[in-house]
Amino acid sequence: xxxxxxxxxxxxxxxxxxxxxxxxxxxxxxxxxxxxxxxxxxxxxxxxxxxxxxxxxxxxxxxxxxxxxxxxxxxxxxxxxxxxxxxxxxxxxxxxxxxxxxxxxxxxxxxxxxxxxxxxxxxxxxxxxxxxxxxxxxxxxxxxxxxxxxxxxxxxxxxxxxxxxxxxxxxxxxxxxxxxxxxxxxxxxxxxxxxxxxxxxxxxxxxxxxxxxxxxxxxxxxxxxxxxxxxxxxxxxxxxxxxxxxxxxxxxxxxxxxxxxxxxxxxxxxxxxxxxxxxxxxxxxxxxxxxxxxxxxxxxxxxxxxxxxxxxxxxxxxxxxxxxxxxxxxxxxxxxxxxxxxxxxxxxxxxxxxxxxxxxxxxxxxxxxxxxxxxxxxxxxxxxxxxxxxxxxxxxxxxxxxxxxxxxxxxxxxxx
Numbered sequence: 001x002x003x004x005x006x007x008x009x010x011x012x013x014x015x016x017x018x019x020x021x022x023x024x025x026x027x028x029x030x031x032x033x034x035x036x037x038x039x040x041x042x043x044x045x046x047x048x049x050x051x052x053x054x055x056x057x058x059x060x061x062x063x064x065x066x067x068x069x070x071x072x073x074x075x076x077x078x079x080x081x082x083x084x085x086x087x088x089x090x091x092x093x094x095x096x097x098x099x100x101x102x103x104x105x106x107x108x109x110x111x112x113x114x115x116x117x118x119x120x121x122x123x124x125x126x127x128x129x130x131x132x133x134x135x136x137x138x139x140x141x142x143x144x145x146x147x148x149x150x151x152x153x154x155x156x157x158x159x160x161x162x163x164x165x166x167x168x169x170x171x172x173x174x175x176x177x178x179x180x181x182x183x184x185x186x187x188x189x190x191x192x193x194x195x196x197x198x199x200x201x202x203x204x205x206x207x208x209x210x211x212x213x214x215x216x217x218x219x220x221x222x223x224x225x226x227x228x229x230x231x232x233x234x235x236x237x238x239x240x241x242x243x244x245x246x247x248x249x250x251x252x253x254x255x256x257x258x259x260x261x262x263x264x265x266x267x268x269x270x271x272x273x274x275x276x277x278x279x280x281x282x283x284x285x286x287x288x289x290x291x292x293x294x295x296x297x298x299x300x301x302x303x304x305x306x307x308x309x310x311x312x313x314x315x316x317x318x319x320x321x322x323x324x325x326x327x328x329x330x331x332x333x334x335x336x337x338x339x340x341x342x343x344x345x346x347x348x349x350x351x352x353x354x355x356x357x358x359x360x361x362x363x364x365x366x367x368x369x370x371x372x373x374x375x376x377x378x379x380x381x382x383x384x385x386x387x388x389x390x391x392x393x394x395x396x397x398x399x400x401x402x403x404x405x406x407x408x409x410x411x412x413x414x415x416x
Contacts, residue, residue, distance in 0.1 A: 064142035066092025068134045074148035081126055081152050081237035081245065082190070087118040089136040092144065094118055097134045101125070123194065125236040126245055127154045152237065155245035159183035161195075161215075161233055164302075164404075165384065169254045173261070174300040175385030176218040176404055177205075177231055184212040186241040191215070194246070196232040203227070208414045210401040220411045222387065225276065227256040260386045262378075264360055266294055266393035269351045271360065273378070283374045284351025286342065287393060288358040292317075294390055295358070295398035298407040299332040301339075301386045304379070307368060310338075317357055327368025328379035332360075332388055333403040339388060341368055341375030350374070360390070 067090040072079045079085070085107075087097050093115025099107040107130065109120045115136070124130070129151045136144050161179040165171050177197055185191050188209055197205050197217045201224065207217040223229070230253050235246030264271045266287040273281045288294035308329045312320040315336035328341035341364025342349075342356075349355055350363045364375035371380070387407070400406045406414065 062142070064092065064136075064144040065138040065140075066090070066136040066142070066144040068094070068136050068144055068146040070132050070134060070146055070148045072150045074150070076150040078153040079124075079150050081124045082239065085120055085124065085130075085132075085150075087132065087134045089115060089117070089134075092136040092138040094134060094136045095143075097132070099130050099132050101128050101130055122234065123190070123237045123239075124152050125249070126152050126247070128152050128237075153245075155243075155247070157183075157244040158247040159185075159235075159240050159244055160246065160248045161235060163231065163233070163250075163252060165252075165254045167252045167254070170257045170383065171254055172301065172383050172385030172387060173222040173225060173256055173259045174298070174387035174404070174407060175223070175254075175256070176216045176300075176406055177229070178214065178216045178404055179233075181213045181215075181240065183240060183244050185209075186212065187239060188212070188215075190238055191235070191240050191246070194234045194238045196230075196234070198230050199223070200228045200230075206411075206415045208400075208406060208409070208416075214401070216404070216406050218406060218414075222259070222261075222407075223256040225256060225259045229254050229256065256385070257383060260382065262386070262388050264294070264388060264390045266354060266390060268392070269354065271362075271378075271388075273381075275381075281377070283362060283378060286345060286349050286352075286356055286361040287354040287390070288356050288395070289354050290394070292357040293354075293395035294356070294360060294393045295333065295337060295395050295402075296390050296393050297397040298405060299337065299388045299390065299398060300404040300407070301330045301332065301382060301384050301388065302404050303331040304382065304384060305329045305331075306379075310336075310340075312357065315357075321357065325367065327364050327366070328362070328375040330379065330382055331403070333398060333405065335402055337398075337403075339378070341365075341373065341379070360388070 069088045071086045072084055094111050097109060097111060097118040107120050109118050111118045129149060132148045134146050159182045161181050163179045165175055192207050203219045205217050205219050207215050209215055233248055233250045235248040238246040240246055258276055260275045262271050262273045264285060269285055271283045271285045272279055308326050309324045310326045311322045312318060326340050330339045332338060337358055339360045342361035343364050343366040345355060347363055362375035362378060364373045368376060370376055397408055398405050400409045
C-alpha cells in the first residue's frame with residue numbers, strides 16, 4: 001500500500017475525477033432538480049389547470065339555459081295595440097329588449113326588476129309592423145336571443161282630436177288647450193294618457209273632461225307671458241271606445257304672448273284694460289240690458305272677426321235683431337257673447353247705459369274703417385286667448401264649458 005486514499009475524494013477534499021460512479025451521479029441530480037422546477041412552476045399542465053380548462057370548454061360548448069318568450073307569436077297579425085306585447089325570460093334574466101317599426105322608431109319599454117319581463121310604456125300604433133330583438137343571460141352568463149315580428153290591427157272605426165290653439169300661434173295668457181274628439185270617448189284615461197302638454201318655463205297642468213267628447217288642459221293660474229307650450233297627440237292606436245281607435249300623431253307648439261286682462265264693470269259701464277300688469281286704458285262700454293244681462297265671470301277671446309253678422313235667431317232671440325256688418329267682434333262664449341264694435345247706438349250710450357242682448361259693446365263706426373274708435377283700438381291690441389272678466393252684472397257666472405271658460409272652476413273641481 002502506498003497510502004493513497006481509496007474513497008472518491010482526493011487529498012485536499014476535491015472530488016476524484018477517475019472513478020465511474022462520480023461521473024454518473026451528477027446527471028441524476030440535475031434531472032431531479034428539473035422535475036422539481038417543472039412541478040412547482042405551474043406550466044406543466046397540472047390536474048387543477050386541466051379541470052379549469054375543461055370547465056371553460058364545457059361552458060363554451062353548452063347552450064344558454066335562458067329561454068326568451070315573446071308574445072304575440074312570430075308573424076302574428078291584427079295584434080291589439082294595448083296589453084298584447086310582452087317579453088319574458090325563464091331560467092335567466094333579460095338584459096336588453098328592442099322593439100322597432102319599419103322606420104326605426106323604437107317603442108319605449110321597461111325591463112322589470114330582476115329581468116323576468118319587459119313591457120312597453122305606451123300603446124302601439126295601429127296598422128304597423130314591428131320587429132322584436134330580445135336578449136337574456138343565464139346564471140353562467142351565457143346569452144340567448146330571440147327575434148320575432150308582428151303587425152298591429154287595422155281599425156275599422158277611428159277618431160281624431162280637433163285642437164285649439166293652432167300650431168305656431170301666439171295666444172293670450174288665458175288660452176287653454178282644448179280638444180274636441182270626433183267620437184264620444186268611453187275610455188278617457190287611455191286617451192288622456194296619450195296626450196302630453198309641457199310648458200317652458202315648466203308649470204303643472206291638468207286636464208278636465210266636458211262630457212265625453214271634449215278635453216281641456218290648463219295650469220292652475222293663467223300662463224306666464226312668454227311661456228312656450230308643446231302639445232303631443234299620440235292618439236294613433238288608442239282605443240277611445242270599444243272598436244274605435246285614434247289615428248292621429250301630431251305635435252303642436254304655441255307661444256303665450258304678452259299678458260292682457262280686461263275687466264268689465266257692468267254697473268259702472270266701463271272696461272279697464274291691463275297689459276303686463278299696468279292699466280293702459282279705461283273704455284266706456286254698454287253691457288247687457290236688464291232683460292238680457294251679460295254673464296259674469298272669466299271669459300277668453302276664442303275668435304276675432306273684423307266684420308261679422310249677428311242674427312238673434314241663432315242664439316234664441318228670434319227675429320229681434322239681424323245685423324250683417326258688426327265690426328271688430330271678439331267671441332267670448334259659444335252661446336253668442338262678444339265684445340264688439342257698436343255703430344247703431346249713440347255715443348252717449350257708452351259709459352252710461354246697458355242696452356245690448358248680452359254682449360259688451362264699444363263705440364265704433366259702420367264698416368269699422370276708423371282706427372281711432374275705442375272698438376278699433378281694442379280689437380287691434382287683442383289676441384285670441386286674452387281674458388275678459390265681467391263683474392257686477394245681474395246674471396249668473398258663465399258655465400265653464402260655454403266657450404274656453406274653464407277658469408270659472410276651482411282648481412280642486414278642475415282636477416276631479
